[in-house]
Amino acid sequence: MTVAPIAHRSRSRRVREAVARRPVLLLVALGVAAALAAWLRLPAVAHDTFWAEDGRTFVSAAAVGGPSVLLQPYAGYLHTVPRLVAAVVVLLPVSWWALATAAAACAIAGGLAVVVFVCARDLVPWLPARLFVAGLTVLAPLAPREVLGNLANLHSLILWALFWIALSRPRSTRSAITLSAVALLGALTEIQVVFLAPLLLLRSHDRRVWIVRAGLLAGIVVQLVVTFGWPRAENTNRAVDPLSIAYGYLINAVMPLAVPQAQLGHVLAATGPAVGLLVLAVVLATAVYVFLRGSRRQRLLVAAALTGSVLLYAVSVETNPNTFYDYAGMTSAQLGAAWLTRYGVIPSMLLALVPAVAAAIAYRRRFRRGRAQWPAWSALAAAGLCAALILAQAGPQFTRRSDGPAWQPQLASAAAQCRRDDELKFVNLRETIGWTVTVPCRYLDGGTPEDSR
Structure with a gap:
């Protein structure tokens, strides 16, 4: 009668011990697997197609406006993580911009899955269940439609991770500081973090919990200042x-x-x-x-x-x-x-x-x-x-990018347009929902961000 339960407990113990011996290896494997899953859930054309604000607002602004746009509100709040990614993307050859944006968004989603896995440790202690919860970051059924693989809606996945961070109890000061930094960047990207404020009122005598909450609270305060100072259109x-x-x-x-x-x-x-x-x-x-x-x-x-x-x-x-x-x-x-x-x-x-x-x-x-x-x-x-x-x-x-327009096929004609007109400084390329991406001609000739200023 008791042999089976003992055998189950023995196997479970061995799994826990293996995970405890190589925790970093597990986290890296989880992050890579989650990022790859996010990438593979998108059709190939979506990898090379800008979605909504990715091209028009984030990458275009980084290409034209430079570092100052990092602190620029959009739609009533800050989008710190997308703007940081866009600032790096425009350092790459222009032909890589759409692919790099999608890849970065998928990689960040993989990292957020790791954050959820770590924060859910005490609340979902059974490893298979916790892996499933972390996997939801990239496996949510409707996520590919508009959320996965783009910066415009990355804030949704960030909110999911912040929910778990708000409930977490770090086991070391180093992990608390790391989660606090993630929480701050996340809160400076997603205005809906204000809905997590009640969770921050829960009593705790653990100093490490308050280190994490400090990052969340700081981000919430900044976002509230921004949204009242630069409100979105009604x-x-x-x-x-x-x-x-x-x-x-x-x-x-x-x-x-x-x-x-x-x-x-x-x-x-x-x-x-x-x-x-x-x-x-x-x-x-x-x-x-x-x-x-x-x-x-x-x-x-x-x-x-x-x-x-x-x-x-x-x-x-x-x-x-x-x-x-x-x-x-x-x-x-x-x-x-x-x-x-x-x-x-x-x-x-x-x-x-x-x-x-x-x-x-x-x-x-x-x-x-x-x-x-x-x-x-x-x-x-x-x-x-x-x-x-x-x-x-x-x-x-x-996905809503399944029909393109793909980025790379447009570059040759855009470069030719720039060459035909010596006084032309910028050219507009097509992206989804009828929007356009403004690209300085210098980029199309292989120039650097500094050359275009």
Whole structure:
């Protein structure tokens, strides 16, 4: 009766010991694997295509404006990490700019997966569950559509990592200082970090926790100063009604956990909210298990994740209203082609972590007094199903860059345009959603950033 549990514990102990002996090796492997997964989930054309602000706002500004743009607000807040990356990208040959931008964004996503893995150590102690939670950084079903492989929406993944940093308890002063620096850079990139402020009010007598919180708090203060001093333009569209927000939450945050992007519209048109409600019920059932069997910190984690998931989606849509979010008023045919928004990506990830936490708790409770515990096995089964449905979508996905326009094919004609007109200083190249990227002609002749000033 007890041989199997002992064998399981022995294998688990050996794995933990192997990880403890080579922690850096594991973290490097995880970071590389996550970055590679992010890269491979994008079609080849997306690697060489600028998305939205990447070209027009970040790289173009770095090429034309120089270092001063590092502190330039955009849309009401600072974007420190994208601007730092853009400043490095423009030091490379102009033909590499789009590829380098996508590669850097994927590499940073891999690094953020490592941050999540480290910060989740005490909250999700079971290694497979923790690897899954860290993997969500790049494996979230809708992430390739607009979030992965670009700087414009890298802030979403940064917010996900900051959520874990806010709840972390570093085990050394060095790791606390490192996480504080990451938190500061992250907070100086994502204004929605203000929603994490309540987590910073939690009592702690650990000096290292407050070192980490200091970085977050400093970033929050700076972002608030910027957003009040240089507010974003007001959206004058009609507000989205509450029923459409609720329906949109099911469509963009809940259903992607089980239904692939390519099939989501068909399922939605055929079943309405039924599939979304079923998936949500499974997630909430695992949340109940955590509240009944988890530690106080694990219960706090799940409560914060569920609350944050709903809050982030609702606030994002309400501050950026548009008619394509009016899901409640759509016909079945319209729902079949419903707009899928990046605002559901992080809410979806926050939901997906709940079954993983339940699995970590259930793994430790699966045997009591030599007998299998059915609640624990049920939680493990639910978590396994959720993980399988998400991992089944880990392959290449449709992105809003799937149709280009690719960057490199435009360079020859742009260089020729510069050569034809000696007085021409800049040329505009095409990117996504009808935007353009301003490039100094000096770059197209192989010049350096200093030459173009």
